Every structure is written in structure tokens, then in C-alpha cells.
Amino acid sequence: MSRVLVTGGAGRLGRSVVTVLAEAGHEVVSVDRVEAPGLPAVQVVHELTDAAAAASLFAEHRPDAIVHLAGIPAPFSAPDEETFRTNTSLAVAVIAGAREAGIGAVLISSSPTVIGYGAPAGWRPSALPIDETHPLAPWTAYAAAKVAIEELVQAEVRAGAPLRLGLFRPCYVVSPEEWHGAPTQQGHTIADRLDDPALAAVSLFNYVDARDAGEFVLAWLARPDAAPNGSVFFVAAQDSLVREPVGEALARWVPETGGFAASLGPGEAVFSSAKAERLLGWRARRSWRTELVAGTKPAPMGGPTHA
Ligand SMILES: NC(=O)c1ccc[n+]([C@@H]2O[C@H](COP(=O)([O-])OP(=O)(O)OC[C@H]3O[C@@H](n4cnc5c(N)ncnc54)[C@H](O)[C@@H]3O)[C@@H](O)[C@H]2O)c1
Numbered sequence: 001m002s003r004v005l006v007t008g009g010a011g012r013l014g015r016s017v018v019t020v021l022a023e024a025g026h027e028v029v030s031v032d033r034v035e036a037p038g039l040p041a042v043q044v045v046h047e048l049t050d051a052a053a054a055a056s057l058f059a060e061h062r063p064d065a066i067v068h069l070a071g072i073p074a075p076f077s078a079p080d081e082e083t084f085r086t087n088t089s090l091a092v093a094v095i096a097g098a099r100e101a102g103i104g105a106v107l108i109s110s111s112p113t114v115i116g117y118g119a120p121a122g123w124r125p126s127a128l129p130i131d132e133t134h135p136l137a138p139w140t141a142y143a144a145a146k147v148a149i150e151e152l153v154q155a156e157v158r159a160g161a162p163l164r165l166g167l168f169r170p171c172y173v174v175s176p177e178e179w180h181g182a183p184t185q186q187g188h189t190i191a192d193r194l195d196d197p198a199l200a201a202v203s204l205f206n207y208v209d210a211r212d213a214g215e216f217v218l219a220w221l222a223r224p225d226a227a228p229n230g231s232v233f234f235v236a237a238q239d240s241l242v243r244e245p246v247g248e249a250l251a252r253w254v255p256e257t258g259g260f261a262a263s264l265g266p267g268e269a270v271f272s273s274a275k276a277e278r279l280l281g282w283r284a285r286r287s288w289r290t291e292l293v294a295g296t297k298p299a300p301m302g303g304p305t306h307a
Contacts, residue, residue: 008070020214054097201253
């Protein structure tokens with residue numbers, strides 16, 4: 001057992017990450033500006049701002065590792081200036097604070113949007129399925145901030161920092177209550193997303209169950225030195241969030257993938273998590289085909305409350 005501090009632990013992804021870590025026997029401290037009722041963690045309500053404040057918080061709780069999830073979680077959900085400034089300064093504060101407090105390992109959430117799908121000026125994949133070798137081409141302030149955060153991690157590695165650093169790019173996160181009909185990040189339900197493929201086409205039908213993403217975090221924390229320092233991982237379901245064969249859906253809804261779409265098997269994921277499987281032994285276990293609960297009322301959210 002070890003102690004893990006999760007920033008953004010009260011969020012959509014954070015609640016599942018905290019729960020998976022706690023169920024695996026870790027002692028978890030969640031640091032968030034809000035509290036989530038019933039979260040199996042010590043909850044510290046704190047507005048993460050600067051590195052000095054982060055370092056003293058980390059020094060006080062002395063975690064063995066930090067999982068950094070806090071931030072503005074999607075493009076266009078806040079003004080660009082706020083999104084870029086908030087997300088990059090949070091990452092700077094967490095990395096510098098961890099270094100100063102002598103923390104052993106830090107895992108940071110990035111996003112698949114760094115590769116630039118959906119760019120209004122045009123975008124084509126370099127190959128399908130998409131893996132971590134795909135070129136970066138962000139076209140939103142949110143995605144540009146994630147690229148900057150990935151570069152901050154590489155800078156820390158090049159500077160010879162003693163801490164282990166990792167990055168993961170979770171696909172569209174589906175929390176347990178969303179399988180039961182609770183609204184997703186965009187306000188519609190998962191059933192809506194399947195009924196209208198245009199909704200999920202913008203993110204190439206990618207998704208991951210939040211508990212599977214939590215299990216990825218668990219796997220990384222178990223072996224932070226299994227991959228070169230600063231390695232990045234896509235974290236995706238094994239299939240695509242669309243009813244029809246994904247190659248046909250891509251050809252119809254995302255024609256710019258044409259030429260590559262036929263190379264995908266009918267139920268294959270557009271994003272490959274083969275690197276995480278090879279290096280960490282992790283693969284997503286859950287699929288919309290087994291998790292989606294048709295016609296049920298939303299399960300209790302246990303969502304955040306303002307403390
Ligand atoms: N949800 C997705 O589909 C998705 C996909 C890819 C990447 N991500 C990334 O995963 C991470 C978590 O996303 P999420 O969907 O759980 O978002 P969320 O908004 O549900 O959770 C983020 C949490 O961070 C907290 N927070 C924000 N600013 C803070 C601050 N200054 N100090 C303390 N706490 C702060 C919020 O209160 C919230 O609880 C983000 O980095 C996001 O970019 C999410």
C-alpha cells in the first residue's frame with residue numbers, strides 16, 4: 001500500500017480513479033476545489049494555484065505519488081485564455097511542487113485532442129489505428145495547453161529530475177452513472193451519442209470507461225519505471241462508440257479518414273492502447289456493449305458539491 005494524492009479527485013474521471021486506487025488498498029488524498037460525497041479518500045478542499053502552495057500541500061501529506069487530473073476538462077468550456085492559463089499553470093505548479101517536496105512519481109492527464117482531429121482547416125490521420133507516434137497538431141487552446149503540458153514533462157525529464165513522470169491521454173471518459181443515463185460532459189446521454197453518430201464522430205468515436213482509466217492509473221503507479229521517463233500512453237476502450245462497423249462510420253461521418261478507415265476491423269478502436277498493454281499489462285475491460293443500461297434512471301451521482 002502506498003499513499004497517492006489525486007488532484008481533481010472529485011471530478012468525472014477523478015472519482016473513479018480515487019475509487020479504484022482505494023479499492024486496491026492505496027491510501028488516497030483527493031485535492032480539489034470541491035468535495036465529492038462518499039469518496040473513499042481524505043478530501044482536501046484546496047484551490048491549486050502556485051508551486052509554493054502545492055509544494056507545502058504535498059509536503060504536508062507526503063504522498064508516494066501524485067496523479068494530476070485537475071483542470072478545465074474540455075475545449076470551449078471556458079474562454080481560451082482561461083483554459084490555457086489555468087491548465088498550464090496547474091501543471092507547472094504540480095510538477096515544480098512535486099520536485100520541491102521530493103515526491104517519487106507524478107502521472108499527468110493529457111488528451112487525445114493533441115493530435116488535432118476535427119480541425120476546421122482540415123485534418124487527416126497519418127495512419128489508423130492511431131498510436132502514440134501520431135504527429136501532434138492541436139487546434140484549440142485546450143489541446144495546445146495539453147501539448148505544452150506534455151512538453152513541460154519532457155523538459156523536466158531532460159533537466160534530469162529525479163522523479164518518475166508519466167502522461168496519459170484518456171479517450172472520452174464515461175463515468176459509471178453515465179451508463180445509466182446521467183448526462184455526459186456535453187449534456188447529452190451516451191444513448192444519444194450512439195443514436196446520433198455525428199455526436200461521437202467529432203472525437204473519432206473514442207471513449208473509455210472511467211473505471212478502466214482508473215485501472216490504467218493503478219497499473220502505471222505499480223510500475224512507474226516500466227516505460228522510459230516521461231512516456232505518454234493512449235488510454236482507450238477496445239472498441240468504438242458507434243453501432244455500425246467503425247470503418248463504415250468513419251467513411252460516412254469523418255470522410256477525411258478515407259483510405260485508412262477500411263484497415264480497421266468492425267469493432268476495433270480508432271485509438272490503440274497497445275503500448276499500455278505491452279509495457280504496463282493494462283487493457284480496458286469494459287465496453288458500451290456490456291455497460292450501457294437501456295431505459296434506466298440515472299444511478300446516484302455522488303457528484304461534487306461546493307464546499
Ligand atoms: N472527461 C474526458 O473525457 C477527458 C478526456 C481526456 C482528458 N481528460 C482530462 O482528464 C482530467 C479530468 O477530467 P474530468 O473529465 O474528470 O474533469 P472534471 O471537470 O470532471 O474534473 C476536474 C476536477 O478538477 C477540479 N479543479 C479544477 N481546477 C482546480 C483547481 N485550480 N484547484 C483544485 N481543483 C481544481 C474541479 O473542481 C473538478 O472536480 C482533465 O485534465 C481533463 O483534461 C478528460
